[in-house]
Amino acid sequence: MERTFAIIKPDAVERKLAGKIIDRIEASGFTIVGMKKIKLNKEQAGGFYCVHRERPFFNDLCDFMSRSPVIVLCLEKENAIADWRKLMGATNPANAEPGTIRRDFAVSLNENSAHGSDAPETAAFEIPYFFSALELV
Ligand code: UDP
Ligand code: MG
Numbered sequence: 001m002e003r004t005f006a007i008i009k010p011d012a013v014e015r016k017l018a019g020k021i022i023d024r025i026e027a028s029g030f031t032i033v034g035m036k037k038i039k040l041n042k043e044q045a046g047g048f049y050c051v052h053r054e055r056p057f058f059n060d061l062c063d064f065m066s067r068s069p070v071i072v073l074c075l076e077k078e079n080a081i082a083d084w085r086k087l088m089g090a091t092n093p094a095n096a097e098p099g100t101i102r103r104d105f106a107v108s109l110n111e112n113s114a115h116g117s118d119a120p121e122t123a124a125f126e127i128p129y130f131f132s133a134l135e136l137v
Helices: 010-014 018-027 042-048 058-065 080-088 101-105 120-130
Strands: 002-008 031-038 070-077 114-116
Touching: 002 018, 002 080, 002 120, 010 018, 010 058, 010 070, 018 031, 018 070, 018 080, 018 101, 031 120, 042 058, 042 120, 070 080, 070 120, 080 101, 080 114, 101 114
Parallel strands: none
Antiparallel strands: 002 070, 002 114, 031 070
């Protein structure tokens, strides 16, 4: 079993798409081991995305991620990291496969509805950034 970290981003929560995205997560065989709705401030968003701090899109990304609430999840499944990335689709919704969350729901490259860890080391940083061990069941 493997765990990954997911976010339903502000653009999707604002448009009341959380239920549809959670339905796809469960229908794809993931077990939700942690989930909560939170509102990030800009510093918290920047800490989460610190690997991108030198990128030109960093400031806009932090503004976007802190503008309204998000739903953070810890998901468990065999091959959870790769399978959640596949279900989300490519970062740019214009390049995402049909039937993926980003292809079906994303607004733009920035406002792309979902986040997923991209490697085991990333998941190991991201899950405890948001969840204590007691919150994972
Ligand atoms: N992003 C952006 N412009 C870009 C690349 C990324 O606004 O040119 C945003 C987008 O919201 C993306 C996030 O920054 O999801 C993190 O980028 P990353 O390359 O890690 O993509 P992801 O892992 O989310 O697919
Ligand atoms: Mg990434």
